[in-house]
Amino acid sequence: MPLLSHASAPGKVILTGEHAVVYGYGAIAVPVAQRRLHAYIHAASPGYGTVIASEQMQVVARLGRTVDPLPALTRTLRSVLDLAGQAGTPDWMICLRGNISVAGGMGSSAAAACALVRAAGDALSLSMSNDEVNRIVLESEVLQHGNPSGVDNAVVVWEQPVWFERTAGPSRMRTKAEATFLLADTGVRASTAEAVAGVAARRRVNMRDYDRWLREMGSISLAVKDALKTGGVGNLADLLNRNQGYLRRIGVSHPACEHLIDAALAGGASAAKVSGAGLGGLVLVLCGRDRQAELASRLEQAGAVDTVGLELP
Numbered sequence: 001m002p003l004l005s006h007a008s009a010p011g012k013v014i015l016t017g018e019h020a021v022v023y024g025y026g027a028i029a030v031p032v033a034q035r036r037l038h039a040y041i042h043a044a045s046p047g048y049g050t051v052i053a054s055e056q057m058q059v060v061a062r063l064g065r066t067v068d069p070l071p072a073l074t075r076t077l078r079s080v081l082d083l084a085g086q087a088g089t090p091d092w093m094i095c096l097r098g099n100i101s102v103a104g105g106m107g108s109s110a111a112a113a114c115a116l117v118r119a120a121g122d123a124l125s126l127s128m129s130n131d132e133v134n135r136i137v138l139e140s141e142v143l144q145h146g147n148p149s150g151v152d153n154a155v156v157v158w159e160q161p162v163w164f165e166r167t168a169g170p171s172r173m174r175t176k177a178e179a180t181f182l183l184a185d186t187g188v189r190a191s192t193a194e195a196v197a198g199v200a201a202r203r204r205v206n207m208r209d210y211d212r213w214l215r216e217m218g219s220i221s222l223a224v225k226d227a228l229k230t231g232g233v234g235n236l237a238d239l240l241n242r243n244q245g246y247l248r249r250i251g252v253s254h255p256a257c258e259h260l261i262d263a264a265l266a267g268g269a270s271a272a273k274v275s276g277a278g279l280g281g282l283v284l285v286l287c288g289r290d291r292q293a294e295l296a297s298r299l300e301q302a303g304a305v306d307t308v309g310l311e312l313p
């Protein structure tokens with residue numbers, strides 16, 4: 001089948017502000033260039049219809065069928081077709097593949113939707129601004145996660161470090177600071193929708209404490225934003241460790257996260273925290289560049305299924 005178009009989108013990591021961002025506070029998110037999801041659109045024979053195959057999820061969906069294992073992505077594709085004025089179904093075989101773990105805290109759903117929107121836009125000769133791509137990817141995230149803040153789609157669409165607030169949207173974060181991180185995947189897969197809904201349910205029965213903790217996380221994000229902007233990162237480790245304290249309190253850490261956090265701190269990292277939705281997923285580790293390789297093998301020995309280095313700026 002001839003290739004009509006190809007596009008890709010990066011993974012993401014949240015430095016601070018996950019969960020609090022759902023309640024209007026700021027979060028800092030950075031793209032992870034080494035991890036990407038690709039969408040390949042191949043021309044199929046007449047009458048084939050549109051098929052989306054996700055290699056990682058090991059499922060195949062057909063546009064227009066009532067049984068749909070990828071409802072958010074088929075809806076996303078329909079939005080692009082509508083935008084191009086295509087009422088029918090093109091004869092396309094779409095393959096999604098890449099190295100971002102599904103439900104692993106690195107924004108795989110946003111990256112898949114973004115790659116799909118861009119590839120479909122290309123195949124239809126539709127020129128779309130980042131704002132338009134972002135709007136469609138956010139719709140996809142709503143179908144997938146229920147009440148997303150919009151931070152994941154923003155960082156994968158713009159492919160730049162972003163400061164994100166729900167009302168103001170994304171703004172580009174320019175950072176002067178040099179900081180080295182390591183991302184460690186616990187291998188425990190967790191649903192963002194469940195993690196966000198869990199926080200909301202617990203907050204309903206303990207609103208006073210939860211609102212205080214979420215507000216504290218918002219203040220930490222602001223302080224990290226200032227530190228990264230000015231380059232004065234002397235207190236960055238303390239801020240990240242404090243952020244983890246609040247993530248624990250709101251119930252989104254997990255024994256597998258705590259195990260990697262302990263291993264990282266024991267191995268000389270200055271800070272370690274859950275990143276993203278939590279309940280497993282990703283752990284973000286702040287470490288000196290000289291410690292990165294050794295810490296990566298230490299964390300892999302401790303059970304991390306994948307580690308990725310990340311440098312700022």
Ligand code: MEV
Pocket residue numbers: 014017018019020021022105107147148149150151152192195196276277278
């Ligand atoms: C998920 O990457 C980040 C959360 O804050 C959810 C969201 O912002 O939509 C947990």
